[in-house]
Amino acid sequence: MPDPSDQTARKASGRAVLVVVPAWNEEAAIAATIADIRATADADILVVDDGSTDRTATEATAAGALVCSLPYNLGVGGAMRTGYRYALRHGYDVVVQIDADGQHDPRYLPLLIDLLAPMKADGADLVVGARFAGEGSTYRVSLPRRFAMRLLAGVLSRLAHTKLTDVTSGYRVANRRAVELFAAHYPAEYLGDTVESMVIALKAGCRVAQVPVEMRIRQGGQPSQTPFRAALFLARAVVALSLALIRRWPDTPSDTEPVTQTSVSA
Amino acid sequence: MNAPVVLGILGSVLVLVVLFELLRRRHLREKYAVLWALVAVGVLVMTVFPGVLYAASDLAGVDVPANLLFFLASMVLMVLTLQHSYELGRLEDKTRTLAEELALLRMELEGRDVDRKGADG
Numbered sequence A: 001m002p003d004p005s006d007q008t009a010r011k012a013s014g015r016a017v018l019v020v021v022p023a024w025n026e027e028a029a030i031a032a033t034i035a036d037i038r039a040t041a042d043a044d045i046l047v048v049d050d051g052s053t054d055r056t057a058t059e060a061t062a063a064g065a066l067v068c069s070l071p072y073n074l075g076v077g078g079a080m081r082t083g084y085r086y087a088l089r090h091g092y093d094v095v096v097q098i099d100a101d102g103q104h105d106p107r108y109l110p111l112l113i114d115l116l117a118p119m120k121a122d123g124a125d126l127v128v129g130a131r132f133a134g135e136g137s138t139y140r141v142s143l144p145r146r147f148a149m150r151l152l153a154g155v156l157s158r159l160a161h162t163k164l165t166d167v168t169s170g171y172r173v174a175n176r177r178a179v180e181l182f183a184a185h186y187p188a189e190y191l192g193d194t195v196e197s198m199v200i201a202l203k204a205g206c207r208v209a210q211v212p213v214e215m216r217i218r219q220g221g222q223p224s225q226t227p228f229r230a231a232l233f234l235a236r237a238v239v240a241l242s243l244a245l246i247r248r249w250p251d252t253p254s255d256t257e258p259v260t261q262t263s264v265s266a
Numbered sequence B: 001m002n003a004p005v006v007l008g009i010l011g012s013v014l015v016l017v018v019l020f021e022l023l024r025r026r027h028l029r030e031k032y033a034v035l036w037a038l039v040a041v042g043v044l045v046m047t048v049f050p051g052v053l054y055a056a057s058d059l060a061g062v063d064v065p066a067n068l069l070f071f072l073a074s075m076v077l078m079v080l081t082l083q084h085s086y087e088l089g090r091l092e093d094k095t096r097t098l099a100e101e102l103a104l105l106r107m108e109l110e111g112r113d114v115d116r117k118g119a120d121g
Helices: A004-012 A030-040 A056-062 A076-089 A106-113 A143-160 A176-184 A192-203 A227-246 B003-024 B030-048 B050-060 B065-120
Strands: A017-023 A044-049 A066-069 A094-097 A126-130 A172-174 A208-212
Touching: A017 A030, A017 A056, A017 A076, A017 A106, A030 A044, A030 A056, A030 A106, A044 A056, A044 A076, A056 A066, A066 A076, A066 B065, A076 A094, A076 A176, A076 A192, A076 B065, A094 A106, A094 A176, A106 A126, A106 A172, A106 A208, A126 A192, A143 A192, A143 A227, A172 A176, A176 A192, A192 A208, A192 A227, B003 B030, B030 B050, B030 B065, B050 B065
Parallel strands: A017 A044, A017 A094, A044 A066, A126 A208
Antiparallel strands: A094 A172, A126 A172
16 A cells, blocks of 8 residues: 555655556466566556456555456456546546556656656657667567558557657556546547547647657566457557547546536435 | 238237337336337338328339338338447446446445554554
């Protein structure tokens, strides 16, 4: 459990950071990932247990994280929106998404956070840790998958007016503005947690930037890459991107957020 | 009276009776009942006055009146399934939001229990 006085001090400094770790059946890796984050970052950690059937929640609690257990599996989008809502209600300034399998190195965190808007003048609202931007020679993907990722990156770069090379990365930090938006609108559909959420942010006028990071080898679980799955990924990516581009999103982020509405008319 | 007329009347009256009963027992919301009621009344009208169907197919330029009937029936079914997909999507959105809120509430509640035990001990 995080120390409350510690938390208040950080909130006063305007840089209260919440690390949200979406975790689905990650009992093998979660404890090491949390220990890693605790050792390198001055932040509270919220593990959103996405309907795991193994000991993920127990392991995460034992490792000293706050644990929020979803009643059934919602996907990364659902887990992350839960995290964003928690962050908004508890006054955090920055929300970090780190995958539970340990492939995101928390040592890059200060680098990512320093690019956000209040920390840096004219900074971004959403910063992504990107895999193909120089660093990260260890990360290999098949040809159709690489083509799909290039396509997504190309379209989103044009939309963002900045060079983005890896838009499907789950390593990202958001400032208060993006958190307010994501607490209301964070799609649970395929690629919704990465591509579509970025389109939503861009359409709402948020600025997106990227930082090259090196991904580590997964600490648990198997990477799923066969040629068939890669081709399927390409098709689904095109559908998801097209839908994201044509969809209309309300520009008021607070329309579904019942935070202050506690009075009940009798 | 020939067989199609009897079947048509029986079918539409049965649908109307079932609709009435479902609405009365509050198993069916009125937004779904309206379309079904329209279908049943339409079938009833066409069975009792087949001239309506003949006139309609003449107007639409369909040679065989039965084809117009089949076309209309498939359109009605499609609209109904589409309505169900739409409602299903809305329900999924709502249950997702509820699941997220439930998880957050449960966490806050468990945190409060831990605090209370700490204060007692």
